[in-house]
Amino acid sequence: MKNKIKKPITRRFFFYIVFLIVLSNVLLSLIISAIFRNSMGRQATEASISLLQRNLENVNEYLKGIDDIANSLIYNQDLIDLVKRKENTLADRDLLNSIFSIFYQSRNDLKLIIYKESEPDKAYSIYSGSGLAETGDFHRSEWYRKISQSSQNRIMVSNQVSAYTDGERNEFAHVMIYKIKDRYSDSCIGYLRVDIDLQNLKKYFISDYENIDGTSIYDGEGNLLFQDKMVVKIPWGTALGETGVYLHQDSSYITVYGNVSDIGWKMAFCVDKEKIFRDLDYIMVVLVGILLFVILITSLCSGRLFSIVTDNFKRLVAGMESVKQGNLDTQVEIVRDDEVGVLIDEFNGTVRTLNKLMEEVEKKQILLKEVEIKALQQQINPHFIFNILETIMGLASEGLDDKVITVCQGMSSMLRYNISFQNSTRLENEIVQMKNYIKLMQIRFENRFEVFCDIDERCLNAEFVKFTLQPLVENSISHGLSECVSGGLIRILIQRQEDMVAISIYDNGSGIEEGRLEEINRKIHETIENPLEYVEQYNGLGLMNVNLRLRMHFKEQYHIEIFSKDRKGTCIYIKIPYIEV
Template sequence: MRNLHERLSRKLVNKIILLLSFVIVLIVGSLTIISTRITENEAMKNMVTTTKNNLKLVNQNFDNYFFERRQFIFPQYQYEQVINSLQNEDLEYTSQQYLEDYLRVLFYSKPDIQGVYLYVIKKNKYYYITHDENESKVRIAVNQEIPSKKWFQEALQNDQQLLFSSLLTSTQGDVGYPVDINKSFMAYHRAIRTIFSKESKAIISIFFNTTVRDQIIRDASLDPNEHIVLLSHENVPFYWDDPAFFQSMELDWNRIGKNDNTNSIGEKGDNQYFDIWNMSERGQWKLIKFITSEQIYKAAHASRNISYAVGLIFLIISITLIALTTNAITRPLNKLSNHMLLFSIGNFNVRVPVKGNDEIAHISKQFNNMILQTNNLIEEQYKLKLVQQSAILKALEAEINPHFLYNALQAISTKALKSNIQDIVDMVDALASTLRYCFSGGDQVKLNEELKHIENYLILQKARFGSRLRIQYRIDPQLEQLFIPRLSVQTLVENSIKHALEKVSYEVCIVIEANISLDGVTIKVTDNGPGISSERLQFIKCLFQKNWEDREYGSIGLQNLHARLKLRYGQDAEVVIHTQSFYTEVCIKLPKGGMEHVKGTDY
């Protein structure tokens, strides 16, 4: 009956989950469709308002920029001197110099001026200064075709004596002047007339590069697939961000931006474009931005996605609550099962939380008691094992008691001395000194004590290798009292004997050096043995990176020394190996702070 009830309950839970899921999907789906329609309309309004405000700010900067540029183009002071200089420029050198100075003042007054040209009408020549030349100096040239240019005629007929022309679609022949139209986007032309007769004496033209214009247009913050164009009040384009886009759209500038409504201007690819524009306060410039429908309804789509996400979250929460309710009874059994699994894989510290007084709580209590008893048994066996190992170590320690060894070696030395065998006496004494050094307490010794121990050690090795073993010392006297780890240098010497002297038949010289450097102390042991192969060297370096517990047979000495240095002196201490053919150098590097026992140094 219990199993049947459990099965029925699970089927009912599935029905409830499906029913609630359907209701939630229906409600959230309906609300999402309604909210998406509303959000699309609001998104259109917000996008238009935000874009118009941004265009207004950018267009105001453009308006101020053009207004400032046209203010300084006409001489505000000493206007008569300019007229007189134009009339006498071919007769008086000072008049010519004055005109050149006037052009220089204009040229260097603004950072975005590409070139300044002054055309003297009756002389058919012009003065000019431009960045396009290697040297920025005033030059004079003759060109009789300039008066036939369209901009020249319009500048003469302009009542305001000012004409600004776009270079966006112009060619070099339309300009007439030797100016690089690829670097300039606009030119200002102004006629210089006499005060009384209003006779035009010259036309001054200033060409502006894109430096300041690009800084202003950057504030428009164009997103991908958005485009912008700047028109004059005569609907002449002075800037567009993508020439290919505007040329392919074949837009009618007189129709675009006529009313305040946002209108569709056409499609390009998968995008439908709308225009949003702003007219400057002075009525001179119109800035139009073209945005896609995707950008306009981006917020609406995001809101729709959020609604779907919220609905999905509600659905998950509902299913979770139902699942938690139906599994309230089986949860304690699941916990008990999980703890038993942990216990079966060796975790003896688990404890099952006990709640209530039902059968499950009783089973949990018995399981906790079983774990406690198991831990007690394991602890007793572990302690017994430690006692056994301690006893074995005590026995071994008694067998190799240092006093026993010293007495035995002393007896051998006395016997050899009575037999007049001096070599054996020296070897036994050296061995006794070596053992005494190894067994004496303390991990730190002075460098001179370590070197004395090495001498005794080498007495034994010379008895083995004879004249093939040669030793040299190069020790800085300041370092003789330096405290170092016991048997550290001896480990390096032993390494040279094992991997150099034992593997060759020729004489091997082992050099022991100790020097002070800016970084610390360096103790080196060098030999002229066969060197270390690259594979073996890489293997040893890998051992240095491992933990001491993961040591491998064959390189325990160097790995042990490397680990001891790291533990005592920090990460800056290390064992470094350099090797070549017939050369091996093993260094102990101790960082600053390791010489506090050396007197007479400020290290």
């Protein structure tokens, strides 16, 4: 901006704004009060829902931890063998004591007990002193009746009386029962019981959030397990999407509740509406007072404030305009070490970083291209090695040791050629490796096909991508001549055409159906922005892999076309620029 902005105009504009704010303050306070009333109610509801979901997740995590402990035991082969044995040995008792001691040290809030189907009047636990306690026949217990009738491998019993046999103390109120099954017959050979200390579990339910006026937990049969502050009755509520949380509101309370995992418990929170709105009235008085005080201070300091802000921002805007024009060497002078000065410093640092990044972008793109090419090349190797190993196994099974040695020598030569760190080579080297591969395949498919090569010597020094001719020849053999028993023909023609090199690979095999041919040609001519995405899509397809690698190396100067007639044969035609190496 060429014209200087006059301070009096800015100051008068600020005074007009202050006047309008003061004039509308009363109306605004009423509107804010209504909005805040609705907002506070919504926030209290959202906070209750969030807290409920968090507590449900905590309890579910606690129960999952119990499941993890149980699964580590019931699928332990040593423990399964112990439960299957009718007679216990000293080693069995030592095993039980060591297992229970480990879990007792890490989770002393749980009590683990094992029952054998073969000994219905005994239980194994570290809490019984010797490890073995006489009990009543657990077959008469309520938990056994429930789990034997259930198709599930785990149940939970919350009733104190039904959870225990006659010979045990009602020390815990909630019990998880797990079936111990034989791995081979899938029959139940025993049970693992995990007793949960409800007092320890309460810390996962009780909330310190001051706006929660009541918490209650009910079991699956509607019995109140415990409550904090007040008993919350669970009404019929509205489901909140698929969160598993329900909401109910009346004139006095906001109530949210949800289910705990798959054990049937329900957790409920309630919030007193009157308490929320009572706090809101006090907040509104404080906000109005703060607003008036800020207006007064702003009026007194407007002149100084606007001069500081506008001067600094003018320089910053000028610097932005300079960068916008492409001048990445722009640096804005910092006059004051204040917040705007920090902003200007960050702007200067950003411009410097941007300038440096622009210089590094081309280097990184080159490195990325090399990485992508190597990623594509690594798909060829396993495919090639697999086919050669099949050839070796076939020859070895027929006892053709001399040919096995020949194939191994050829394979060794090709692998040595492929594992070098260069992505490109002379076309002559690629032709040598292609002929080496053809020799291996003629050993494998004896008298099945012949190969004729017509190579222009002027093309031998051309730059070419490594390991690309062999997959194309392999494609002709494995797909084109797959149904050919004898009389197969592969013709390879490489010619120099001015500043281009033309490569044709023809076979007289089964050809490609017209619809399939159109689809292949469409895919190989698509614009490729990120080759690695196409690598995953065409994983294992040698032709597509070669197409992507040649496209990334030669870019738009590269061309490929496939001609084919069903039951007549196929020709792959490639053109690349002649770049002498």
